[in-house]
Structure formats: C-alpha cells, structure tokens
Amino acid sequence: xxxxxxxxxxxxxxxxxxxxxxxxxxxxxxxxxxxxxxxxxxxxxxxxxxxxxxxxxxxxxxxxxxxxxxxxxxxxxxxxxxxxxxxxxxxxxxxxxxxxxxxxxxxxxxxxxxxxxxxxxxxxxxxxxxxxxxxxxxxxxxxxxxxxxxxxxxxxxxxxxxxxxxxxxxxxxxxxxxxxxxxxxxxxxxxxxxxxxxxxxxxxxxxxxxxxxxxxxxxxxxxxxxxxxxxxxxxxxxxx
Numbered sequence: 001x002x003x004x005x006x007x008x009x010x011x012x013x014x015x016x017x018x019x020x021x022x023x024x025x026x027x028x029x030x031x032x033x034x035x036x037x038x039x040x041x042x043x044x045x046x047x048x049x050x051x052x053x054x055x056x057x058x059x060x061x062x063x064x065x066x067x068x069x070x071x072x073x074x075x076x077x078x079x080x081x082x083x084x085x086x087x088x089x090x091x092x093x094x095x096x097x098x099x100x101x102x103x104x105x106x107x108x109x110x111x112x113x114x115x116x117x118x119x120x121x122x123x124x125x126x127x128x129x130x131x132x133x134x135x136x137x138x139x140x141x142x143x144x145x146x147x148x149x150x151x152x153x154x155x156x157x158x159x160x161x162x163x164x165x166x167x168x169x170x171x172x173x174x175x176x177x178x179x180x181x182x183x184x185x186x187x188x189x190x191x192x193x194x195x196x197x198x199x200x201x202x203x204x205x206x207x208x209x210x211x212x213x214x215x216x217x218x219x220x221x222x223x224x225x226x227x228x229x230x231x232x233x234x235x236x237x238x239x240x
Contacts, residue, residue, distance in 0.1 A: 032056065
C-alpha cells in the first residue's frame with residue numbers, strides 16, 4: 001500500500017508543489033492549511049488531494065488533526081513540516097508577540113507534528129520527517145532574528161531526531177531553500193528583487209518544483225541512508 005504523507009502549509013506556494021509532487025510519485029497525500037479556505041478548496045478541486053484545517057502551532061490541534069488524517073487517509077509515514085510565517089522587525093523594535101508567533105508556528109510546530117505520530121513510525125520501522133528551513137536559518141538575515149532563530153532551530157531539532165530514530169528506519173532531514181519564485185517573493189518591489197537575484201550565482205530565483213523534488217527524494221526508500229542532513233537549495237547564494 002502507498003505511504004501516507006502529510007504536508008503542512010500544503011495548499012499554496014512551495015507546500016502546494018510538494019503536495020503535488022508527492023502525489024505524482026504515488027504517495028497518498030494530505031495537505032494541512034491554517035486559514036485560507038478559498039485557496040484550500042481550489043487546491044482540493046484542482047489536484048484531488050484532501051485538505052485538513054488546523055493550527056500547527058497548537059499541540060492539541062495537531063493531535064486532533066493528525067488523528068483525523070490517519071482515520072481518513074491512513075497511518076502517517078511521512079511528515080513535511082513546511083508551514084511557516086514571518087513577523088519581520090529589527091530586534092530593538094521587535095515585540096514579544098512577534099517573536100512568539102514565529103517561534104510557535106515555525107519551530108514549535110515540529111514538536112507538535114512529530115510527537116503524536118513518532119511512536120507509530122517506530123512501531124512500523126519506517127518514517128520520513130522532512131522540514132523546510134531557509135537560507136536565512138543558515139546565514140541569518142537582518143530584521144529576522146525570530147525567523148532565522150526558528151529556521152536554525154529546525155536544523156538542530158532534525159539532527160537530534162535523526163540520531164534518536166535511525167535504528168527504527170526513520171530518517172529526519174532538512175531542505176533549506178533560498179529565494180524561490182512564489183507569490184510572496186514576486187510581491188517584493190522590482191528593484192529589491194533585482195538586487196536579490198544579483199546575489200544568486202545561478203542568476204535566477206529557484207522554482208517551487210525544484211524544492212518539491214528534493215522533498216520527494218528524501219521521502220523515498222532510496223534515501224534511507226541519508227539522515228540528519230540539510231540540502232541547501234539556494235543557487236549557490238550561501239554555501240554551507
């Protein structure tokens with residue numbers, strides 16, 4: 001039977017590309033989303049992937065949401081932690097709320113999503129946990145101490161998780177994208193976007209599908225010897 005994958009923030013942008021790519025490779029996919037009902041229903045109608053609404057920053061909501069996915073789709077074999085938000089500000093102007101909101105969604109969500117299902121993965125001796133970090137979690141970024149800290153925290157979480165579960169057939173890895181051609185990036189003013197692209201050695205933005213293909217490989221049985229790793233998919237902008 002096909003493996004079941006849950007993708008958080010899986011109905012838009014990079015998350016949508018991941019959901020579609022995993023389905024293309026034969027996984028049974030469920031896509032989580034937080035609030036945009038219209039986009040989620042459009043995604044469901046277009047791709048036939050079931051959607052489930054809950055807040056990944058809320059542990060109890062994750063427990064309930066994951067249980068619903070397992071009831072409707074099947075036991076979860078692959079988790080893609082893709083959901084994320086930004087609340088940018090220089091630290092001396094950042095509010096405690098801006099800090100907490102980013103940590104809650106971007107970092108706490110890894111515990112919230114993995115903890116309820118890790119024992120099932122261990123019992124079945126198979127699991128793939130893939131988290132979408134960022135170039136800014138590797139090199140830092142002005143105005144993003146909260147986001148950079150959360151995305152760097154993903155990498156530490158993943159390394160420890162990989163060590164804890166390696167003997168149980170469970171891998172944990174990170175994909176750290178650079179600047180990807182999504183609606184959010186395209187909304188950046190043209191002169192700023194041009195300056196960003198000028199810093200990318202390959203001379204272009206990345207494509208969401210390129211990140212999705214990294215994820216689909218890490219989700220496969222062929223990637224069973226790769227764990228605790230970070231794939232830096234940023235066009236050479238930052239070489240870790």
